Amino acid sequence: MKTAIYKYNNGNGALLCSRCRVIIREGIDFTGKDTELMMEILRNGKVEAQYCEDCDTPKSLTHLEVIFSTMCMLVGADYNSVDRTKEDWYLEYEWTPEIEKQFSEWMSDYLHKLPKAQLELYGRRYMRKDECREAVQMFLLSYGWKTKTNWRTENV
Ligand SMILES: [Zn+2]
Numbered sequence: 001m002k003t004a005i006y007k008y009n010n011g012n013g014a015l016l017c018s019r020c021r022v023i024i025r026e027g028i029d030f031t032g033k034d035t036e037l038m039m040e041i042l043r044n045g046k047v048e049a050q051y052c053e054d055c056d057t058p059k060s061l062t063h064l065e066v067i068f069s070t071m072c073m074l075v076g077a078d079y080n081s082v083d084r085t086k087e088d089w090y091l092e093y094e095w096t097p098e099i100e101k102q103f104s105e106w107m108s109d110y111l112h113k114l115p116k117a118q119l120e121l122y123g124r125r126y127m128r129k130d131e132c133r134e135a136v137q138m139f140l141l142s143y144g145w146k147t148k149t150n151w152r153t154e155n156v
Pocket of ligand 1: 017018019020021022051052053054055056
């Protein structure tokens with residue numbers, strides 16, 4: 001789950017956009033009206049992600065971006081710092097076969113339920129579930145993170 005990002009500076013807090021890291025609010029008052037927010041941060045270490053106006057428009061995210069950010073989330077990678085213009089960017093992180101399977105199921109579902117995603121990625125509209133699964137396998141072959149073998153679960 002994406003969480004809010006704070007920076008502390010001389011007792012003042014700044015709230016950053018969880019996507020682009022732009023400062024949304026500065027001078028968060030620890031003792032005033034922001035106390036509850038601060039308590040929540042201290043208690044859980046996290047609150048729900050906050051976005052700046054530019055980023056707070058999920059509609060502008062392409063489906064590929066949604067899929068990619070999910071890939072990042074599953075391996076704890078920072079969506080904004082993975083440079084996909086770099087060759088072999090997908091070799092920078094690893095996931096276990098279990099996580100890879102979770103992702104593959106999620107993405108198959110995503111494609112299957114969202115004809116607009118099919119259209120964006122494959123120029124199609126009525127993909128069957130098995131066609132979606134196949135497409136995801138191809139996607140993973142090209143862009144999946146490296147798969148790490150986990151000896152603990154291998155022999156179960
Ligand atoms: Zn932003």
